[in-house]
Amino acid sequence: MKNLNSISDSQLLDMLIESDQMAYTEIYSRYSKSIYVFVLRRLSDVDESQDIVQDIFLSLWNRRSTIRISGTLSSYLLTAARNKIIDTINRQKLADRYLDSFHRFLSNTVENTDYLIRHNELNTLIEDEISKLPAKMREVFELSRKASKTRKEIALELGISEQTVKSHMQHALKILKNTLGLNQYVLFVFFLCEKYFKNF
Numbered sequence: 001m002k003n004l005n006s007i008s009d010s011q012l013l014d015m016l017i018e019s020d021q022m023a024y025t026e027i028y029s030r031y032s033k034s035i036y037v038f039v040l041r042r043l044s045d046v047d048e049s050q051d052i053v054q055d056i057f058l059s060l061w062n063r064r065s066t067i068r069i070s071g072t073l074s075s076y077l078l079t080a081a082r083n084k085i086i087d088t089i090n091r092q093k094l095a096d097r098y099l100d101s102f103h104r105f106l107s108n109t110v111e112n113t114d115y116l117i118r119h120n121e122l123n124t125l126i127e128d129e130i131s132k133l134p135a136k137m138r139e140v141f142e143l144s145r146k147a148s149k150t151r152k153e154i155a156l157e158l159g160i161s162e163q164t165v166k167s168h169m170q171h172a173l174k175i176l177k178n179t180l181g182l183n184q185y186v187l188f189v190f191f192l193c194e195k196y197f198k199n200f
Helices: 009-017 021-043 046-062 073-106 112-130 135-145 151-158 162-180 184-197
Strands: none
Touching: 009 021, 009 073, 021 046, 021 073, 046 073, 112 135, 112 162, 135 151, 135 162, 151 162
16 A cells, blocks of 8 residues: 655645545545544534534545645645534524523513524524435425324335334434534424424
8 A cells, every 4th residue: 555644735635636545545644633623622522523524524525626725735624624613603503592592482581573583594594404315314304394294104105114214314313413513402492393483
């Protein structure tokens, strides 16, 4: 196996553009740990930080044929990490505002409109991510969430097993949790309350 330790970042990028997997592995080896530490120090969340690092390097590989880096590779990766951090913080702020509005709504201390605004913002964000789910997973998820069908009813309608339906739902929630940066409680509260509030 060729040793790439002594090869410059610029050379590695040229090789990456040509879909060289060894070059990609070397880039990951050089920068994944430092990027992880950079993200972790700002988010203080191990799982979230690991997911962000994986997303950054997956994107680097998927965009390898079109990627154009004007500065250094390290600065490019740090910028990508910084943008991911900002997105995560913004999503979490939205989730926190949503929960805060919801709790105040339950206490009747604010107008319903305030809660609905938060709800609609989160709904737009979630609907966008749902549309990106794999086709069959999205179909199962929407039959459960929008049509309120049971696992058995969905299995019969789609001609699949109940276990497959369960698996699709679990994976869909996991994907939404990771991509949206929301915890399971926020998603549970959102889907629980959505039907009630949609007619306001």
